[in-house]
Amino acid sequence: MRIDAVGLTAFVRDIFIREGCSEGEAERIGRFLVAANLTGHDSHGVIRVPRYVSWLREGELVADQTPEIALDGGAFALVDAKYGFGQTAAPFATDLGIARAKEHGVSVIALRHAGHIGRIGEWAERAAAAGLVSTHYVNVAGSLLVAPFGSVERRFSTNPFAAGFPVPGASPIILDFATSAVAEGKVLVASQGGKPLPGDVLIEPDGRLSADPATLYGPLVGLDRDNQKGAGAIRAFGEHKGSGLSLMCELLAGALTGSGTAGPGPRRVCNGMLSLYLTPEAFGARDDIAAEARAYLDFFKTARPTPGGEVLLPGEPERRMRSLRGAEGVPLPEPVWATLLAAGRPHGLDGNAYRA
Numbered sequence: 001m002r003i004d005a006v007g008l009t010a011f012v013r014d015i016f017i018r019e020g021c022s023e024g025e026a027e028r029i030g031r032f033l034v035a036a037n038l039t040g041h042d043s044h045g046v047i048r049v050p051r052y053v054s055w056l057r058e059g060e061l062v063a064d065q066t067p068e069i070a071l072d073g074g075a076f077a078l079v080d081a082k083y084g085f086g087q088t089a090a091p092f093a094t095d096l097g098i099a100r101a102k103e104h105g106v107s108v109i110a111l112r113h114a115g116h117i118g119r120i121g122e123w124a125e126r127a128a129a130a131g132l133v134s135t136h137y138v139n140v141a142g143s144l145l146v147a148p149f150g151s152v153e154r155r156f157s158t159n160p161f162a163a164g165f166p167v168p169g170a171s172p173i174i175l176d177f178a179t180s181a182v183a184e185g186k187v188l189v190a191s192q193g194g195k196p197l198p199g200d201v202l203i204e205p206d207g208r209l210s211a212d213p214a215t216l217y218g219p220l221v222g223l224d225r226d227n228q229k230g231a232g233a234i235r236a237f238g239e240h241k242g243s244g245l246s247l248m249c250e251l252l253a254g255a256l257t258g259s260g261t262a263g264p265g266p267r268r269v270c271n272g273m274l275s276l277y278l279t280p281e282a283f284g285a286r287d288d289i290a291a292e293a294r295a296y297l298d299f300f301k302t303a304r305p306t307p308g309g310e311v312l313l314p315g316e317p318e319r320r321m322r323s324l325r326g327a328e329g330v331p332l333p334e335p336v337w338a339t340l341l342a343a344g345r346p347h348g349l350d351g352n353a354y355r356a
Contacts, residue, residue: 009031012049015349021063138271145227148236217229
């Protein structure tokens, strides 16, 4: 099935208003989750709604928290989200980074104790729209999902990395990926009738490679999923390279920010993010930088493709998908839609009414 993005956003917003969030926060949750679906990153989209609701009810997430600047060094700041929604904390931290970089030329913003902050490319896009280069390292405290290279045991979370580079007169370059072979949300999507997984992204305790979501979740009964019930793990991408980058995300976003690492021992689940913002003018004339970037990107795109292939810049697939889904609607597997209907039902919300 497909649903218009405006209606889907309104449905998610209304669910969270009735779960106790302010209208402003609920609107942000709906808008940013649906934005992830629009770019094709369904793993970070509305499939997350039931999990957010559970976290909110269990006290893991706290509604309407105002992020606090815990340490302020001018070009550096540490922001404590106080376990509030990432859709409130991440734009606050990003906007702070943009403002401080415009004042100082560069800025470093550390964010700790945030709820799930969604698709990290969203924040790189936000900085690029303001004319800034940015990089973002993210970890998930208390979330053991990924086995390091050479191991079958979980030691990381999916620990994404993102970077953005604005190109005046052209679309920005936005690089955004999990350091795991797939994001956990993609395993979740596959487990609920969505796109199947590649055959080698999960690993069983005996070392066998797997594409079965049950490796991560255990027996797939009903629609509830607990990623701690499976005996296996997600693999790191790129063998030792992805594993090493994931380790740095744990240290930079988890240990350095004070947000906490994935383990050892039980920990409260939250995101940490270390972000660097750069104003191009601090490094030379903006026009010169833009001309060099455009010349190189044009050169990059002239590389002869493989048979049947295409040379794409980071961010191009998302822009294409955003245009397509904006026109045709957001596709949702029936099991995912069923979980959304179930989230709205206790509040008297009929999700199908939002499909008009």
